[in-house]
Amino acid sequence: MSKILFATSEAHPLIKTGGLADVSSALPIALKTLRCDIRIILPAYAEALKNIKRLKTVANIILPGLPGYVEILQGKLPNSNIKVLFVQYEPAFKRPGNPYTDAQGNPWADNAERFSLFCRAVTEVAQNRVGLNWQPDVIHCNDWQTGLVPALLSLEQTRPATLFTIHNLAYQGLFPHATFQALGLPPSLWSHNALEFHQQLSFIKGGLIFADQINTVSPRYAEEIKTAEFGYGLEGLLKHRQSALTGIVNGIDDKLWNPATDPHIHKHYDSQHLTDKSDNKDYIQAAFKLPIDKSKLLLGFIGRLVEQKGIDLILSLLTQIEQLPIQLIVLGSGDTLFETQLKTLAIKFPRQFNCKIGYDETLAHQIEAGADALLMPSRFEPCGLNQLYSLHYGTVPIVHHVGGLADTVIDANDKTLALNQATGIVFKQPTNTALLMAVNRTIALFANQHTWKKIMRNGMNSRFNWRKSALQYIKLYKTALASVAKI
Ligand code: ADP
Numbered sequence: 112m113s114k115i116l117f118a119t120s121e122a123h124p125l126i127k128t129g130g131l132a133d134v135s136s137a138l139p140i141a142l143k144t145l146r147c148d149i150r151i152i153l154p155a156y157a158e159a160l161k162n163i164k165r166l167k168t169v170a171n172i173i174l175p176g177l178p179g180y181v182e183i184l185q186g187k188l189p190n191s192n193i194k195v196l197f198v199q200y201e202p203a204f205k206r207p208g209n210p211y212t213d214a215q216g217n218p219w220a221d222n223a224e225r226f227s228l229f230c231r232a233v234t235e236v237a238q239n240r241v242g243l244n245w246q247p248d249v250i251h252c253n254d255w256q257t258g259l260v261p262a263l264l265s266l267e268q269t270r271p272a273t274l275f276t277i278h279n280l281a282y283q284g285l286f287p288h289a290t291f292q293a294l295g296l297p298p299s300l301w302s303h304n305a306l307e308f309h310q311q312l313s314f315i316k317g318g319l320i321f322a323d324q325i326n327t328v329s330p331r332y333a334e335e336i337k338t339a340e341f342g343y344g345l346e347g348l349l350k351h352r353q354s355a356l357t358g359i360v361n362g363i364d365d366k367l368w369n370p371a372t373d374p375h376i377h378k379h380y381d382s383q384h385l386t387d388k389s390d391n392k393d394y395i396q397a398a399f400k401l402p403i404d405k406s407k408l409l410l411g412f413i414g415r416l417v418e419q420k421g422i423d424l425i426l427s428l429l430t431q432i433e434q435l436p437i438q439l440i441v442l443g444s445g446d447t448l449f450e451t452q453l454k455t456l457a458i459k460f461p462r463q464f465n466c467k468i469g470y471d472e473t474l475a476h477q478i479e480a481g482a483d484a485l486l487m488p489s490r491f492e493p494c495g496l497n498q499l500y501s502l503h504y505g506t507v508p509i510v511h512h513v514g515g516l517a518d519t520v521i522d523a524n525d526k527t528l529a530l531n532q533a534t535g536i537v538f539k540q541p542t543n544t545a546l547l548m549a550v551n552r553t554i555a556l557f558a559n560q561h562t563w564k565k566i567m568r569n570g571m572n573s574r575f576n577w578r579k580s581a582l583q584y585i586k587l588y589k590t591a592l593a594s595v596a597k598i
Contacts, residue, residue, distance in 0.1 A: 113147055113148070113248040113249055113585075113588055113589075113592070114147075114148045114149075114245065114246065114247045114248045114249075115139075115142065115147050115148065115149040115150070115247060115248070115249050115250075115251055115588065116149075116150055116152055116233070116236060116237055116247035116249070116250045116251070116271075117135065117138075117139050117149055117150065117151045117152065117251045117253075118151075118152050118229075118230075118233045118250060118251065118252050118253065118257040118260060119131065119135040119151065119152075119153060119253045119254075119256075119257065120153070120154060120210055120211075120226070120229075120253070120254065120256035120257070121135060121153070121210055122135035122136045122151055122153055122159075122188065122195070123135070123136045123137075123367075124136070124162060124189055125153065125158075125159035125162050125163070125188070125189075125195070126153075126156050126158050126159040126210060128209060128210065128211070128415075129415060130278065130328075130361070130494065130495070130496045131253060131254060131278045131279075133361075133364065133496055134253075134278065134328070134361055135151065135153075135253065136151075136188060136191075136364070137362065137363075137364035137367075137577050138362075138577060138580070138581060138584065139151055139188070139191075139193050140188075140191055140193065140364070140577070141362070141577035141578055141580070141581035142581050142584065142585070143191070143192065143193055144578070144581075145578070145581055145582065145585060147585065149193060150193070150194045150195070150196055150245070150247075151188060151193060151194070151195045151196070152195070152196040152197075152198065152232075152233055152236060153195060153196070153197055153198070154197070154198050154203070154204045154210065154225070154226075154229050155182075155184055155197035155198055155199035155200075155204045155205075156204050156206075156210055157204070157205050157206065157207065158207070158208065159197070160184075160186075160197065162189060163186035163187070163189075163195070163197075164186070164187075164189075165186060165187070166184050166185070166186045166197075167184065167185055167186075168182050168183070168184055168185075169183050169184065169185045169196070169242075169243060170182070170183035170236075170241040170242050170243060171183075172232060172235050172241050174228065174231050174232065174235075175295060176295050177200070177228065179200075181198060181199065181200045181228065181232050182198075182199040182200070183196055183197070183198060183199070183232070183236065183241055183243070184196070184197040184199050185197070190366075196236065198228070198229050198232040198233070200228055203221070203224065203225040203228055203229075204225065206219075216445075216447070222284075222286075223284070223286040223290045223294060223312070223314075224293075224294065226255075226256045226257075226259070226284065226314065227259055227294045227296070227314075229256065229257070230256075230257060230258070230259035230260045230263060230317075231259075231263065233250070233252075233257065233260050234259075234260055234263040234264055237250045237260070237264060237270070237271055238264075238267060238270065246271070247271050248271055248272060248588070248592060249271055249272045249273070249274060249588045249591055249592060250264070250271050250272070250273050250274070251274045251276065251584075251588075252273060252274065252275045252276070252318055252322065253275075253276045253278060254276070254277070254278050254279065254282065254315075255282055255283050255284030255313075255314040255315040255318070256284065256314070257275075257318065258275070258284060258313075258314035258315045258316065258317035258318040258319075259296075259306075259314055259317045260273065260317070260318075261273040261275055261317055261318050261320075261321035261322040261323075262300055262305065262306060262316075262317035262318075262320070262321045263317075264321070265321040266297060266299070270595070271595070272323050272324075272588070272591035272592045272594065272595040273321070273322040273323050273324075273591060274322060274323065274324045274325070274326065274584075274587055274588060274591050275318030275319065275322035275324075275325050275326075276325075276326050276327070276328065277315075277318075277319075277325065277326070277327045277328075277332075277336070277493065278327075278328055278493055278494075279419075279493050280315070280327075280336050280341070280342070280343055280345065280493070281343065281419060281491070282315075283308075283313055283314065283315040283316075283343065283345075284312075284313065284314025284315055285308065285311045285312065285313055285314075286311060286312045286314075287311060287312070288301075288307075288310055288311065288312065290312055291306065291307075291312040294312075296312075300317075304320065305317075305320060305321075306320075308344070308345075309344070315345075316345075316348070319345065319348055319349065319352065320348070320352075322355075322591075323355065323590075323591040323594045323595055324355050324357070324587050324590055324591040324594070325349075325352060325355055325356045325357075326356065326357045326358060326359055326587060327356075327357075327358045327359075327493055327494075328358070328359065328360065328361050328493045328494035328515060329358050329359075329360045329361075329493060329494045329514055329515030329518045329519070330357070330358030330359075330360065330518055331358065331513075331514050331515065331517050331518045332358060332491075332492075332493045332494065332514040332515060333356055333357060333358030334358075335491070335513070335514060336349050337349045337350045337353060337356075341491055355594075357587065358518075359580050359583045359584060359587070360494060360515060360518055360519060360575065360580060361494045361496060361499065361515070361575070361577075361580060362499075362575050362576050362577035362578070362579065362580045362581075363496075363499050363500065363503055363575050363576065363577070364577065365503075365576065368476075368479075368500045368503055368504075369503070370388070370479075370480055370503070370504045370505070373476055373480065375472070375473045375476035375477060376391055376476055376477055376480040376481075377390060377391050377394040377395075377477065377480070377481075378390040378391055378394075378480075380480075380505075381571070382505065382567075382568045382571040382572065385505060385564060385567060385568075388480065388481075388504075388505055389405055391477065391480040391481040392405060392409055392481045392482070392483070393405070393481075394477065394481055395409070395411075395440065395477050395478060395480070395481030395482065396409065396438070396481070398474070398477065399440045399465040399467070400461075400465055401438050401440070401462065401463070401464075401465055402438075402462055404438075407436060407437060407438050408436065408437045408438070408483050408484065408553065408554055408557045409437070409438045409439075409440070409481070409482050409483045409484075410437055410438070410439045410440070410482060410483070410484050410485070410486050410509070410550070410553075411439075411440050411441075411442075411478040411479070411481075411482030411484070411485050411486065411506070412425060412439070412440070412441045412442070412443065412485070412486045412487075413441075413442045413443060413475045413478055413479070413485070413497050414443050414487075414497060415443060415444070415445045416443040416444060416445030416446055416449040416450055416453070416468075417445045417446055417449075418446075418490065419489055419490055419491060419492075420443075420487075420488070420489050420490075421487075421488030421489050421490055421511065421541055421546075422445075422446075422449045424488040424541065424542070424543055424546045425439075425441070425486060425488065425546075426449070426452055426453070426456070427543040427546070428543070428546055428547060428550065429456045429460070429464060430456075431547065432460055432463045432464055433460065433463070435550065435551075435554065436554060437463065437550065437554065438462075438463050438464065439463065439464045439486075440464075440465055440466070440467075440478060440482065441453055441464075441465075441466040441467070442466070442467045442469075442471060442474050442475060442478055443466075443468070444468055444469050444470055450468045453466040453468070454466065454468065479497075479500050479501055479504040479506055480504055480506070482501075482506050483506065483507065483557060484501075484506060484507040484508070484509055484536075484553055484557075485497060485498065485501040485506050485507070485508050485509065486509050487508060487509065487510045487511070487516055488509075488510070488511050488538075488541060488546050489510075489511055489513060489514070489516060489541075490511070490513070490541050491513055491514055492510075492511070492513055492514040492515050492516045493514055493515060494514065494515030494518075494519075495510075495514070495515045495516050495519070498510055498515075498516055498519060498520055498535070499519060499575045501570070502519070502520070502534055502535070502570035502571065502573055502575070503570070503571060503575075504571075505567035505568070505570060505571045506567075506570075507534075507535050507536065507553070507556075507563070507566055507567060507570065508520050508534070508535040508536070508570070509535065509536040509538075509549050509550065509553055510535060510536070510537055510538075511537075511538060511539075511540075511541050511545075512537050512538065512539050513541070516537075517537070519573075519575065520534055520535035520537055521533055521534045521535065521537075521569075522535065522536060522537035523535065523536055523552075523556055523562075523566055528562065528565075528566075531565060531569065532569060533565075533566050533569060534566060534569045534570040534573055535566070535570065536549050536552055536553050536556070537549075
């Protein structure tokens with residue numbers, strides 16, 4: 112089967128800020144099971160290297176304009192047989208913390224330099240010019256940090272096929288024109304048919320213009336980004352490329368996210384033993400210092416505290432929490448203003464609301480296991496993983512009808528309840544009123560435990576496995592390869 116080089120800026124469990132990391136390990140693992148010869152390539156962040164046991168230098172590259180060598184290190188993705196190539200250039204990647212921001216949450220000032228260096232190194236590996244004796248057939252690029260790879264490859268006489276996956280169009284890698292010049296990129300790439308976007312350098316355009324195939328992480332998001340509402344000014348370009356643009360929904364890594372085996376959770380359970388789930392509810396209520404009360408509907412939220420995720424809607428819901436028979440727990444980090452407002456409300460409503468500000472993998476699993484329902488009022492959502500995890504954990508998702516949320520959750524209405532297909536609560540508009548109505552509908556459904564358990568079981572029985580999605584990716588690789596053969 113094809114040789115795939117999977118280029119990404121994060122991969123679980125090496126380094127993670129969001130869903131991209133989950134996809135960047137689970138998809139390669141699924142592809143490997145389907146006999147693809149796949150290698151991941153990642154910047155050698157200090158944090159990521161900590162988790163690698165045996166690491167060896169396999170190549171040294173000289174990149175134009177860069178003093179010294181860029182090293183290619185090789186290790187294995189933990190708990191797998193997948194080779195990971197790390198691009199090491201210490202001034203760029205040997206620093207603490209987040210791949211994209213400093214401890215205060217400000218983007219690293221040299222992000223353009225860091226990720227263009229990464230893209231140049233990926234291009235060298237892709238062209239088999241670093242002495243690895245391994246020529247990939249397809250380079251699978253992910254998000255703006257890898258966007259220059261298809262652009263640079265387009266300048267080569269012969270090259271592998273390219274697929275560019277958009278995990279979130281809101282993040283585009285935009286920099287001033289001066290940065291384009293400072294990076295020493297070929298002048299031919301400065302054009303509105305290439306990397307220029309309103310006089311700025313756009314990394315993501317490198318993927319959107321030059322990749323042989325483009326996909327997003329859900330079919331609905333692939334449609335939405337062709338509209339002005341979700342396209343960020345790129346909708347015209349995406350419409351132009353629509354014959355090469357598809358959507359493939361993400362899956363769940365069942366080894367990591369499975370309530371019957373999850374090492375992080377208090378008590379294991381499955382769809383036949385739902386009473387054991389309620390022990391997890393007691394546990395998480397206690398962990399969040401809320402009254403332990405099985406009869407209260409417990410809502411959870413896990414995620415980045417940014418506008419995309421509809422945090423303002425959650426804050427508005429909180430102002431009315433005393434009128435509602437619910438408790439709410441939030442785990443997340445992000446915008447300082449949201450963090451502060453949530454902490455203040457936790458002090459105001461200690462019997463009904465609490466939050467943990469920060470990133471905590473174990474707690475995320477415990478919330479999925481312990482909450483009755485999971486809130487995802489995102490204003491846009493390319494795929495969303497938490498609603499998939501919550502379906503799997505019998506934690507009923509309450510979602511805005513957008514992107515991957517609309518593609519994966521079936522609203523509990525008269526028809527779907529009668530057909531026993533309902534898996535969650537879906538609301539149409541991202542407004543305070545619509546969210547409040549959805550929560551009231553959830554309260555009513557929860558009051559009828561017979562119906563509620565049916566919804567839980569439907570969710571637990573829905574299958575979002577990576578094998579299915581990986582097969583679709585293999586098809587896409589073949590389409591990309593066929594289009595290169597025609598060049
Ligand atoms: P996005 O990629 O937009 O952040 P997704 O729903 O696709 O959103 O994926 C988010 C992933 O990150 C999930 O695996 C979720 O559990 C995890 N996550 C987000 N915030 C936190 C946090 N504060 N602590 C632990 N895990 C988190």
